[in-house]
Amino acid sequence: MDKQEKNRGVLSSIFLMKCPRCREGDLFYTHTFSYSRPTEMPDKCEICKQSFSPEPGFWFGAMFVSYIWMAWFCLFFVGGGILIAGMSVNGAFALLIVICAIFYFWIFRISRSMWIHVYVKYDPFAKSKK
Numbered sequence: 001m002d003k004q005e006k007n008r009g010v011l012s013s014i015f016l017m018k019c020p021r022c023r024e025g026d027l028f029y030t031h032t033f034s035y036s037r038p039t040e041m042p043d044k045c046e047i048c049k050q051s052f053s054p055e056p057g058f059w060f061g062a063m064f065v066s067y068i069w070m071a072w073f074c075l076f077f078v079g080g081g082i083l084i085a086g087m088s089v090n091g092a093f094a095l096l097i098v099i100c101a102i103f104y105f106w107i108f109r110i111s112r113s114m115w116i117h118v119y120v121k122y123d124p125f126a127k128s129k130k
């Protein structure tokens with residue numbers, strides 16, 4: 001029972017934007033909706049020292065994650081708005097633009113979080129190794 005400390009799952013680690021190796025350290029300096037320094041990340045994890053920029057151009061791939069998610073989201077949002085909710089095309093796109101503007105930095109961050117979780121494996125003992 002004493003070793004039953006919070007073992008965060010991969011999905012909660014991704015969505016809480018935690019370090020993929022130890023799942024404890026934060027990937028970003030600030031809260032998602034603080035809008036101060038929204039894109040800045042520490043060089044490495046404050047808990048396990050995992051590098052958050054493993055190689056030059058590493059974050060380029062996160063752009064494709066973002067693109068895939070946003071393309072499907074926009075398609076289903078506008079399609080659902082028109083076909084299910086009976087909105088006009090202009091109304092559906094206007095609402096889509098507002099939603100995308102509000103969640104712009106969240107999408108940016110969640111894409112980076114997903115991307116680094118693909119490449120860095122979870123190490124349950126990373127917290128103690130340092």
Ligand SMILES: [Zn+2]
Pocket residue numbers: 019020021022023024025045046047048049050126
């Ligand atoms: Zn870490």
